[in-house]
Amino acid sequence: MIKSYSILRPLAWLGLATVLVVNSPHVFGADDEQSGQPKHELTQKVHDALQEKWKALDEGNDLKAKLDFVDGLLATVPATSYDAAQLLLIKMQSYAKAEQFSKAIEPGKQAIKLSDQFAYFDPAKTLEISKFVAQVLLGDAVEAKDKAVQLQEMDEAAVYLKRYIDNAPKVEPEIQAMYAQILFTKATADQNNINQKLLDQARQIVEKGMETAIRPKESFYRLLLAIVQQQNDYGRSAALMELMITEFPGKRDVWPMLFGAYVSLAGNARNEKERREYYVRAINTMERAQAQGFMNAPRDNFNLVSLYLNAGQFGLATDMLRAGLEKGTIESTVANWRILGAYFQQANRELDAINALKKATELFPTEGSLEFQIGQIYQQLEKTKEARDHFVRAISKGNLGEKPHLPYLYLAYSEVELGDYDAAMKTIDKAATFPDGAKDNQVKTLKDGITQMIADREHMKQAAEASAKKL
Numbered sequence: 001m002i003k004s005y006s007i008l009r010p011l012a013w014l015g016l017a018t019v020l021v022v023n024s025p026h027v028f029g030a031d032d033e034q035s036g037q038p039k040h041e042l043t044q045k046v047h048d049a050l051q052e053k054w055k056a057l058d059e060g061n062d063l064k065a066k067l068d069f070v071d072g073l074l075a076t077v078p079a080t081s082y083d084a085a086q087l088l089l090i091k092m093q094s095y096a097k098a099e100q101f102s103k104a105i106e107p108g109k110q111a112i113k114l115s116d117q118f119a120y121f122d123p124a125k126t127l128e129i130s131k132f133v134a135q136v137l138l139g140d141a142v143e144a145k146d147k148a149v150q151l152q153e154m155d156e157a158a159v160y161l162k163r164y165i166d167n168a169p170k171v172e173p174e175i176q177a178m179y180a181q182i183l184f185t186k187a188t189a190d191q192n193n194i195n196q197k198l199l200d201q202a203r204q205i206v207e208k209g210m211e212t213a214i215r216p217k218e219s220f221y222r223l224l225l226a227i228v229q230q231q232n233d234y235g236r237s238a239a240l241m242e243l244m245i246t247e248f249p250g251k252r253d254v255w256p257m258l259f260g261a262y263v264s265l266a267g268n269a270r271n272e273k274e275r276r277e278y279y280v281r282a283i284n285t286m287e288r289a290q291a292q293g294f295m296n297a298p299r300d301n302f303n304l305v306s307l308y309l310n311a312g313q314f315g316l317a318t319d320m321l322r323a324g325l326e327k328g329t330i331e332s333t334v335a336n337w338r339i340l341g342a343y344f345q346q347a348n349r350e351l352d353a354i355n356a357l358k359k360a361t362e363l364f365p366t367e368g369s370l371e372f373q374i375g376q377i378y379q380q381l382e383k384t385k386e387a388r389d390h391f392v393r394a395i396s397k398g399n400l401g402e403k404p405h406l407p408y409l410y411l412a413y414s415e416v417e418l419g420d421y422d423a424a425m426k427t428i429d430k431a432a433t434f435p436d437g438a439k440d441n442q443v444k445t446l447k448d449g450i451t452q453m454i455a456d457r458e459h460m461k462q463a464a465e466a467s468a469k470k471l
Helices: 008-012 044-059 063-074 082-097 101-118 123-143 147-167 173-187 196-212 218-230 234-247 254-267 272-291 298-310 314-327 334-346 350-363 368-380 384-397 405-417 421-431 435-439 441-470
Strands: none
Touching: 044 063, 044 082, 063 082, 082 101, 082 123, 101 123, 123 147, 123 173, 147 173, 173 196, 173 218, 196 218, 218 234, 234 254, 254 272, 254 298, 272 298, 298 314, 314 334, 334 350, 334 368, 350 368, 368 384, 368 405, 384 405, 405 421, 405 435, 405 441, 421 441
């Protein structure tokens, strides 16, 4: 699965500007009679206390003084009274104004509960309080270190958000995204048991939210992308990222994800034509990213070469690899130079392969594996003497790779072809001293062959000597 961007934090705090800040006690007077709700008013005692002291307290920054004042009044009024509901709301807003949002949750919840029981606030106000409590709960969930606590707070936030979404005349897209985020988090809490039903719900909600937004924020794209990635919907994932780079071209992290999506689609393609099409799209993505100044690391450039190979552009890929190694835009390693040599061989450009590998030996003078590869190419070209010379150099340099007996085996073959059986026997005996060489049937077969050739040579020599004595 493509790695997804974390969208918890940016979504959690969207819309906290909707906090209901109290500027005067008059806000807490009787509810609007036009709302159709019963008329409720503060008792004279609480009203006078607020009129006398609250404005000055509210304009100051002494949160403790505010809380002491409100708690003092709460202690004097019935717990289920309208006075209590309004004082709880003031307490919630005091915490919010001081940006101590977590502490604002409990008085907010209590105010909602009283309003539900006794219809103290009009529905619109109750919904706004519910939205605020949900937002703060979600923010707390983001910060929670304990997974169980996080899920519990999200469940509670979901209740208040669902209430707002179901009853508000117009739901902000950000709120829809918050609710979808909660569903997404619950759906993916157990990565070994993804809840696809919740994922589908989250997807429907965030897509609806994006449709109602004039210009969806980046966080919407991020959330929807995370959802479709969990659903392994690579096609939709790629389409979303194409939209994202159109809307937010400067986002560095989207380009590699889009690139990876097309590579994944190529890997899952139904036929060769479709596979090449996705490889071409991946190439196009990489080159667009590089034009924006992204994905220019040596590894990225090497991946681009690999894609051209997969797309069937073998010659172009090989030339790109050589240019990248020479310019330093692709990491100059022994492995990459050896790959370049192999690519040239596959393109039947043996001389280019030899020249590239000889250049590599200048950069890595102690790397015997490069000399070995050159020797193999000369052997294929039936230039046995040149092949032998490079096998000898490979052995003298060392660093022969995972199977160090092979250069000895190849050297022995070339010595046999050149008629130097005694040297070949010493070489093949050395090959047999390596663990892999002792198990390699080619080593045993060649040694048996050399033994027979030496015996035949001795027999012919003896026969020639005997003939000479008769003369």
